[in-house]
Amino acid sequence: MDKQALELAKRIIELDLERDAMFEQLIALIGNRADELLRFLQNRL
Structure with a gap:
């Protein structure tokens, strides 16, 4: 698998966990x- 794709997937997971905590x-x-x-707020953006 492409290294960039793996890094991107890992970052998405990190952001998802951060979102859950927030x-x-x-x-x-x-x-x-x-x-x-x-x-x-989402509807206003």
């Missing part, structure tokens, strides 16, 4: 409204 922090801050806030 989402948990958001849930801790605003509870079940976290999904609603993300959806609202």
Whole structure:
């Protein structure tokens, strides 16, 4: 397999794990409204 593809796949996994951790922090801050806030902001971008 291409080395660049492997590195890219690893980076995607790292970002996914980081996103999960950040989402948990958001849930801790605003509870079940976290999904609603993300959806609202995504629709504005």
